[in-house]
Amino acid sequence: MKLKNKLKELNKMYKHAGHHKKMVQIFLLICVTVVMELLVVAYITKKIINIEIPNNNIKGLITYSIIYIIVIAIQSYMVLKHCDMRCILQRIMQGELREKVFNKLQKVNLKFYDNNSTGTILQFMQNDVNNAGGLFPDIIVEMYFMGVTRFFIIAMFLMFIDLKVTIMLVGLYVIGYLVTIYFNRKTIKDLHQIRELNIDIYNLINEGIQGFLTIKTLEIIDVKIKELDEKLEKFVDKNKNVEKVVGKYNSIFAFITSFAIPLIIFWSGNDVIKGLATYAEIMLLIDYSGALKYEFNWFIRHITDFNQAFIAYSKVLKFLEIDEIEDVHKGEKLENIKCIEFEDVDFSYDNNQKTIKNFNLKINSNEKIALVGKTGSGKSTVTNLLCRFYEPTSGRILINSYDYKNFSIESIRKNIGYIMQDVQILPETIIDNIKYVNENITEVEVENIFKKLKLHDKIISLENGYNTNIFDNPDILSSGEKQLINFARIMAINPDVIILDEVTSNLSFNTEMLVKNAIEQVTKNKISIIIAHRLETTKLCDKIITLQNGEIII
Numbered sequence: 362m363k364l365k366n367k368l369k370e371l372n373k374m375y376k377h378a379g380h381h382k383k384m385v386q387i388f389l390l391i392c393v394t395v396v397m398e399l400l401v402v403a404y405i406t407k408k409i410i411n412i413e414i415p416n417n418n419i420k421g422l423i424t425y426s427i428i429y430i431i432v433i434a435i436q437s438y439m440v441l442k443h444c445d446m447r448c449i450l451q452r453i454m455q456g457e458l459r460e461k462v463f464n465k466l467q468k469v470n471l472k473f474y475d476n477n478s479t480g481t482i483l484q485f486m487q488n489d490v491n492n493a494g495g496l497f498p499d500i501i502v503e504m505y506f507m508g509v510t511r512f513f514i515i516a517m518f519l520m521f522i523d524l525k526v527t528i529m530l531v532g533l534y535v536i537g538y539l540v541t542i543y544f545n546r547k548t549i550k551d552l553h554q555i556r557e558l559n560i561d562i563y564n565l566i567n568e569g570i571q572g573f574l575t576i577k578t579l580e581i582i583d584v585k586i587k588e589l590d591e592k593l594e595k596f597v598d599k600n601k602n603v604e605k606v607v608g609k610y611n612s613i614f615a616f617i618t619s620f621a622i623p624l625i626i627f628w629s630g631n632d633v634i635k636g637l638a639t640y641a642e643i644m645l646l647i648d649y650s651g652a653l654k655y656e657f658n659w660f661i662r663h664i665t666d667f668n669q670a671f672i673a674y675s676k677v678l679k680f681l682e683i684d685e686i687e688d689v690h691k692g693e694k695l696e697n698i699k700c701i702e703f704e705d706v707d708f709s710y711d712n713n714q715k716t717i718k719n720f721n722l723k724i725n726s727n728e729k730i731a732l733v734g735k736t737g738s739g740k741s742t743v744t745n746l747l748c749r750f751y752e753p754t755s756g757r758i759l760i761n762s763y764d765y766k767n768f769s770i771e772s773i774r775k776n777i778g779y780i781m782q783d784v785q786i787l788p789e790t791i792i793d794n795i796k797y798v799n800e801n802i803t804e805v806e807v808e809n810i811f812k813k814l815k816l817h818d819k820i821i822s823l824e825n826g827y828n829t830n831i832f833d834n835p836d837i838l839s840s841g842e843k844q845l846i847n848f849a850r851i852m853a854i855n856p857d858v859i860i861l862d863e864v865t866s867n868l869s870f871n872t873e874m875l876v877k878n879a880i881e882q883v884t885k886n887k888i889s890i891i892i893a894h895r896l897e898t899t900k901l902c903d904k905i906i907t908l909q910n911g912e913i914i915i
């Protein structure tokens with residue numbers, strides 16, 4: 362990226378970050394601190410060496426020593442203050458970015474999740490947010506607010522002491538810095554690759570956790586460990602490459618700038634011999650040339666951190682600006698659903714191969730429809746389209762004889778209860794797991810729901826009854842009984858349409874009977890779409906629709 366474009370992007374980030382007043386306050390504190398450190402201390406030092414010591418003025422020495430201590434104390438307090446402000450601002454910005462990313466993730470449509478892996482999302486939420494949060498309050502402040510301010514004040518101060526020596530010193534350090542920038546460009550590509558490798562590592566870890574039983578069953582643990590080892594080895598190698606380049610340009614800079622002290626001794630030493638300069642001035646030149654070098658070193662040490670944070674903030678900003686957002690409020694409010702109709706619906710996930718072809722189906726009030734077919738036949742796609750997780754490539758879906766695009770996504774989904782095979786248990790009590798979908802439901806109503814689901818007696822037999830934390834006690838309910846938590850949630854919101862997606866899979870006979878009863882309860886007087894393989898479940902339905910390759914064959 363060219364410098365001009367990079368500065369424009371940086372300015373855009375700065376405006377997006379906000380907190381201008383706080384950053385200005387930090388900048389002013391740093392300026393005052395630097396002035397006190399460099400000018401006041403230098404003035405006192407020069408006074409002591411050039412005047413008080415030669416004149417044997419003990420009283421003056423004591424006075425200036427006390428002033429020196431006071432100045433250092435004030436300066437130390439101000440350094441502590443602006444460091445504290447920077448740390449607080451960094452935490453605030455990290456929190457704000459994480460909140461913005463999380464909120465965005467809730468609003469994007471399912472296509473985003475189709476196109477981005479879990480590792481990419483974790484990279485956004487963890488590493489990118491942490492690195493981006495430190496770009497302004499930490500790295501920019503240290504590199505530019507503090508570094509540039511100190512550099513210019515030191516340079517101006519040195520010019521008043523010896524202009525020609527200062528020009529040579531600055532020229533020497535600038536040459537060293539430009540060489541550093543040249544080598545630093547080689548690290549940008551490696552930093553991008555490190556980020557991508559980190560995403561791959563996140564994906565493998567997530568796969569190992571989510572697919573633990575599958576990996577165990579297929580006995581491919583060694584294969585997965587080998588994959589992770591290979592990624593980690595590449596990750597380490599790339600980091601080593603970055604460190605080697607950093608070490609190389611640090612060494613080159615140190616070599617070039619090592620000529621500074623001999624240069625000062627030669628030029629300023631001659632001036633002292635000729636009586637054109639004092640010992641205090643040559644001491645200050647040597648001392649502050651070291652400070653000048655330190656400022657350049659400060660830049661160099663933070664270049665890689667800056668690149669990493671800049672890349673992270675760019676990625677986060679780009680993500681926050683994507684337009685794959687669901688406007689769930691757009692459209693008319695749908696009060697209830699009386700009938701649903703699919704008219705010549707086609708759908709493709711990749712705009713290439715059709716998952717649903719020429720799909721026609723009408724579901725009337727209180728009607729129960731079973732969708733059956735092999736994996737990949739399009740059963741779940743039908744329900745995903747109905748919930749407007751996706752929209753048809755062609756054709757129409759009608760609700761109450763109107764195109765469902767006329768209604769807001771929010772009101773459509775509020776009228777649909779979707780029960781999946783996987784059970785999501787919150788780290789709360791049983792009653793809290795129900796109340797989170799309907800905070801106005803009473804405890805008596807919750808008990809009545811579980812009585813219908815034939816789980817009330819089991820729950821009250823537990824030590825804490827409905828206040829039992831089933832997340833912390835995973836063995837007190839069977840998998841089928843936990844599945845009834847999903848049913849209870851849907852019954853608590855009482856939608857017009859019920860979608861059941863493979864809810865009887867992998868259940869024992871006893872728990873399947875419980876779930877069968879739950880299906881009868883939850884689908885009573887409802888439009889119901891049941892995706893199932895077991896014939897026992899489809900017997901409850903008025904119609905059985907068989908799908909093959911996205912088309913109805915029966």
